[in-house]
Amino acid sequence: MTLFLSLLLNGLSLGALYALIALGFSVIFKASEVVSFMHGSLLLFGAYTTARLAADLPFGVAVLLGIGLTAGVGLLVERLLINRLRGSSVISLAILTIGVDIILVTELTRRIGSDILNMPAPWGGDVIRIGDVGITTNRAYAMLVAAVLIALFFAAFRFSDWGVAMRANAEDGETAALMGIKPGRVSALAWVVGAGLAAVAGLFLVGSPTPGVAPGIQAVALRAFPAAILGGLDSTGGALVGGLIIGLAESFASGYQDQILFLGRGFGDVVPYVVMILVLLVRPSGLFGTRELTRV
Amino acid sequence: MSDTATRTLGDEIVATPMAPASGRAKLLKMLVPLVAFAAMLAVPIFVEPFWTQVGFGVFAAAIGAIGLNLLVGTTGQLSLAHAFFLAVGAATYCYVSGESGGTATEVGGLGLPPVVGMLCGVALAGLAGLLFSPIAARLRGIYLGVASLGLVFIGQHLMNTLEEVTGGFNGRATPIFAVPGFSFGSSDPDLFVLGIPFGEAEREWYLGLFLLAAAWWFAHNLLRSRPGRALQTLRDSETAAAVMGVNVQAYKARVFLLSSMYAGLAGVLVALSIGAIAPESFTLEVSVLYLAMIVLGGLGSVGGAVAGAAFVSALPVIFQRYADVLPLLSQPGQGGLSAPQGARILFGLTIIAVVLFQPAGLAGLARRRPRRPARTTSVAPSTAPAQGSTP
Amino acid sequence: MSVRVERGAGPTAAGDRGIPPLVVRDVTVQFGALKALSEVSFTVEPGTIHAIIGPNGAGKSTMFNVLSGVYKATAGDVRFGDAVLTTLRPHQIAKLRVARAFQNIALSGTQTVAENLMLGRHHLTAAGFLSAGLRLPKATKEGRLHGQRVREIAEFLELGDKLETPVGVLSYGDQKRVEVARALCTEPDLLLLDEPVAGMNAEETRRMAAAVLEIRSALGISVVLVEHDMGMVMGIADRITVLDFGRRIADGTPEQVQSDPEVIRAYLGSGDDTEESSA
Numbered sequence: 003m004t005l006f007l008s009l010l011l012n013g014l015s016l017g018a019l020y021a022l023i024a025l026g027f028s029v030i031f032k033a034s035e036v037v038s039f040m041h042g043s044l045l046l047f048g049a050y051t052t053a054r055l056a057a058d059l060p061f062g063v064a065v066l067l068g069i070g071l072t073a074g075v076g077l078l079v080e081r082l083l084i085n086r087l088r089g090s091s092v093i094s095l096a097i098l099t100i101g102v103d104i105i106l107v108t109e110l111t112r113r114i115g116s117d118i119l120n121m122p123a124p125w126g127g128d129v130i131r132i133g134d135v136g137i138t139t140n141r142a143y144a145m146l147v148a149a150v151l152i153a154l155f156f157a158a159f160r161f162s163d164w165g166v167a168m169r170a171n172a173e174d175g176e177t178a179a180l181m182g183i184k185p186g187r188v189s190a191l192a193w194v195v196g197a198g199l200a201a202v203a204g205l206f207l208v209g210s211p212t213p214g215v216a217p218g219i220q221a222v223a224l225r226a227f228p229a230a231i232l233g234g235l236d237s238t239g240g241a242l243v244g245g246l247i248i249g250l251a252e253s254f255a256s257g258y259q260d261q262i263l264f265l266g267r268g269f270g271d272v273v274p275y276v277v278m279i280l281v282l283l284v285r286p287s288g289l290f291g292t293r294e295l296t297r298v
Numbered sequence: 299m300s301d302t303a304t305r306t307l308g309d310e311i312v313a314t315p316m317a318p319a320s321g322r323a324k325l326l327k328m329l330v331p332l333v334a335f336a337a338m339l340a341v342p343i344f345v346e347p348f349w350t351q352v353g354f355g356v357f358a359a360a361i362g363a364i365g366l367n368l369l370v371g372t373t374g375q376l377s378l379a380h381a382f383f384l385a386v387g388a389a390t391y392c393y394v395s396g397e398s399g400g401t402a403t404e405v406g407g408l409g410l411p412p413v414v415g416m417l418c419g420v421a422l423a424g425l426a427g428l429l430f431s432p433i434a435a436r437l438r439g440i441y442l443g444v445a446s447l448g449l450v451f452i453g454q455h456l457m458n459t460l461e462e463v464t465g466g467f468n469g470r471a472t473p474i475f476a477v478p479g480f481s482f483g484s485s486d487p488d489l490f491v492l493g494i495p496f497g498e499a500e501r502e503w504y505l506g507l508f509l510l511a512a513a514w515w516f517a518h519n520l521l522r523s524r525p526g527r528a529l530q531t532l533r534d535s536e537t538a539a540a541v542m543g544v545n546v547q548a549y550k551a552r553v554f555l556l557s558s559m560y561a562g563l564a565g566v567l568v569a570l571s572i573g574a575i576a577p578e579s580f581t582l583e584v585s586v587l588y589l590a591m592i593v594l595g596g597l598g599s600v601g602g603a604v605a606g607a608a609f610v611s612a613l614p615v616i617f618q619r620y621a622d623v624l625p626l627l628s629q630p631g632q633g634g635l636s637a638p639q640g641a642r643i644l645f646g647l648t649i650i651a652v653v654l655f656q657p658a659g660l661a662g663l664a665r666r667r668p669r670r671p672a673r674t675t676s677v678a679p680s681t682a683p684a685q686g687s688t689p
Numbered sequence: 690m691s692v693r694v695e696r697g698a699g700p701t702a703a704g705d706r707g708i709p710p711l712v713v714r715d716v717t718v719q720f721g722a723l724k725a726l727s728e729v730s731f732t733v734e735p736g737t738i739h740a741i742i743g744p745n746g747a748g749k750s751t752m753f754n755v756l757s758g759v760y761k762a763t764a765g766d767v768r769f770g771d772a773v774l775t776t777l778r779p780h781q782i783a784k785l786r787v788a789r790a791f792q793n794i795a796l797s798g799t800q801t802v803a804e805n806l807m808l809g810r811h812h813l814t815a816a817g818f819l820s821a822g823l824r825l826p827k828a829t830k831e832g833r834l835h836g837q838r839v840r841e842i843a844e845f846l847e848l849g850d851k852l853e854t855p856v857g858v859l860s861y862g863d864q865k866r867v868e869v870a871r872a873l874c875t876e877p878d879l880l881l882l883d884e885p886v887a888g889m890n891a892e893e894t895r896r897m898a899a900a901v902l903e904i905r906s907a908l909g910i911s912v913v914l915v916e917h918d919m920g921m922v923m924g925i926a927d928r929i930t931v932l933d934f935g936r937r938i939a940d941g942t943p944e945q946v947q948s949d950p951e952v953i954r955a956y957l958g959s960g961d962d963t964e965e966s967s968a
Binding site for chain 1: 440444445449451458582586590593635642643657
Binding site: 516517519520523524525526527528530531533534535537538539540541542543544545546552556598 | 757758759778779780782783784788789791795796797798799800804805807808809810811812814815816817818821822823824828831832871875
């Protein structure tokens with residue numbers, strides 16, 4: 003029972019981080035029709051810059067700067083590349099982000115080298131215990147921050163001008179444009195938000211119990227893909243639900259590894275993808291995605 | 299009324315077949331590939347084994363790239379699962395034609411003739427594609443792209459887990475290819491051509507060359523025929539294709555199957571080219587590199603896929619070899635930009651440049667002369683002009 | 690494998706060819722809370738040109754999407770002879786010789802006119818992946834045979850000299866004609882034309898109208914036409930169904946429809962499409 007509760011708690015916190023990343027995917031997709039395959043590198047970039055900056059600056063300042071810089075990279079990519087290709091096919095846009103991803107990852111991997119860069123968070127590797135159930139302070143904060151950010155995000159999405167513009171734009175771009183909504187602005191802001199959220203998730207993902215910043219955390223970011231897809235790419239609510247499902251599934255599969263050993267060691271890492279494929283078999287547009295009107 | 303009304307439908311059958319190419323142009327069109335092929339046949343006599351080895355790797359990649367291009371370039375279905383299907387082909391070949399035993403890890407093997415192993419590799423990759431095709435057929439472009447990502451990770455997991463087949467984390471050696479009476483290894487029989495010893499590298503060059511020629515020919519024919527036209531229309535408008543009688547789901551499933559079989563064959567050759575298989579040879583990065591090949595070469599173009607494959611797979615090797623004379627590159631361990639890293643950054647930059655400025659890729663550059671621009675397809679399927687305002 | 694060649698014949702030929710009527714009964718299409726069509730019924734008699742008109746957003750295109758199987762009807766059914774089209778998928782409907790020309794040109798811009806038209810022969814041909822890839826004789830022969838018919842149809846629609854041109858570089862009017870030609874290449878019994886002259890000038894419109902009349906009389910097939918150009922509709926349609934806000938508000942001959950008070954109100958009331966009758 004203790005194990006179960008502990009896995010549940012850790013799964014929720016992991017899921018909250020996945021949800022953050024998946025929200026970013028989904029916002030970017032809604033605003034610019036781009037499936038960002040560079041989210042892994044954005045996340046790595048955020049974690050790397052923060053960790054490097056924190057060596058010389060107070061941790062809080064480093065975090066803010068790291069997030070800001072990552073958001074800046076998102077903005078830059080949107081302005082310099084995506085914006086020029088508005089109206090191109092979804093596939094060529096996706097391929098474009100893959101191009102950016104290759105460059106960023108190669109350079110970051112080279113910089114990190116074979117060391118593991120430590121994230122000098124003040125809470126370090128502390129563990130919070132509630133009865134017998136334990137969770138690292140890092141993951142507890144992660145859950146808290148993610149919850150606040152997600153709430154803020156949904157509030158902004160619902161009430162702010164940007165949120166309204168964004169939803170109008172996704173609903174019917176032409177009409178939105180006629181009403182004075184600038185698709186370029188909506189999309190730029192979406193990239194800033196998407197990249198920023200990835201950076202926040204990156205900060206926590208490299209903290210305890212993960213040893214530190216290593217190129218491998220991109221793979222973790224990629225697991226947010228199933229989260230976004232299984233919720234439905236164009237549904238922000240779906241991203242939240244998808245993130246939690248994936249986080250829990252991964253946590254339980256890893257925790258009960260011994261019971262499911264016939265599936266192979268390390269099955270927890272692939273469980274997000276297995277879940278995604280199973281869901282897509284039944285619902286090709288995800289759980290909450292807009293279903294296609296046409297049938298062909 | 300206009301003279302349209304006086305012309306009748308179906309009064310006479312025009313006897314000339316479609317697309318009558320002038321005799322000379324036709325001859326030239328057939329001659330160029332033949333001459334190129336003949337030239338390729340002579341290559342091992344003139345270059346050192348290092349380059350024939352690189353060439354075999356290029357041939358292997360080219361076959362895989364042609365297959366991926368049929369799916370992504372021609373049909374508009376993004377797939378990142380290619381590395382998975384390569385892995386299925388490679389592992390199947392090693393298991394079917396390999397022997398049991400092993401030093402680091404105990405592996406199994408059926409010890410069947412390599413030709414059987416190769417066919418099994420292709421068939422099993424196809425089967426894996428078929429198993430995934432219920433998803434492939436129902437998902438649209440981008441959803442498929444993300445879903446296919448999952449296969450790569452599942453493939454990695456399987457390669458690590460199914461130790462008896464794959465050798466697990468440490469991998470296993472690839473059995474040398476052979477046809478009855480002739481081995482593609484360094485001996486059996488010993489072979490000299492014009493006094494030059496033809497070892498494994500030279501022999502494999504021919505194996506790769508012939509298989510690539512066949513793969514190229516098949517894809518080339520396919521694109522210029524009924525199924526090819528259906529696939530291209532499906533990319534440009536699924537609705538139009540369906541309304542014109544194309545069973546969209548069946549076609550998506552079939553092209554996925556075909557693409558996986560190409561990948562399976564490529565996987566077998568990659569295994570032969572490396573000499574061993576291990577999970578690290580079939581990671582997501584490999585899928586991304588295959589995607590880079592077809593984007594650089596030109597989406598939808600068979601020749602482009604081959605050119606892209608040559609560029610992407612040969613460049614790191616060339617960088618490696620000439621690292622000391624190339625600017626910006628450093629020897630391994632010096633902290634600078636290593637050859638593979640330099641190549642990767644170059645790929646990334648070229649992908650961006652191609653998408654931005656030259657959507658038809660290398661194939662588009664080759665076709666600057668306005669011959670038949672229709673054959674190359676751009677990254678962004680050309681959309682018909684927007685509906686003009688109704689008069 | 691032989692190419693069907695129809696000889697010219699009047700509208701009466703429809704009966705001989707066994708073309709059945711198209712019966713649309715109480716078709717309703719609902720998107721969420723929005724009713725795009727509510728209980729629309731009409732019948733397209735064999736060998737007639739039947740127009741569907743109405744202001745923007747009246748549900749004309751939705752109706753075409755139902756007829757060709759792209760949308761699923763929420764209620765009601767469409768019958769073409771013994772076949773219930775509303776239960777079929779688009780490619781199955783195509784096999785029943787129902788063809789459609791799209792309003793917002795849905796051609797493959799990178800392929801040539803000939804290749805686009807050959808797609809119309811898809812359901813009449815059989816070459817699969819294997820026989821095409823290996824270039825088996827039967828696949829090659831089939832392609833050649835059908836290429837002849839495609840050339841004929843292209844010439845009929847004044848596209849004979851553009852067969853090898855990529856569709857993407859053609860003028861708008863030419864592309865519209867390729868749309869119609871592609872639909873014709875399927876050898877349809879029922880031809881659905883979605884705004885075939887939208888964006889065309891007066892001369893092009895006149896030629897297209899003549900072509901539609903010729904198609905009907907030469908092939909004896911039924912034509913369903915969605916069009917904003919009232920001149921063309923009134924000139925060639927045998928019967929007209931008028932839609933407004935997803936409902937059928939009138940159905941009759943051009944004369945009946947033109948004098949129907951509700952039709953006049955719908956057009957004047959919406960105010961955005963009335964000027965269409967100028968052409």
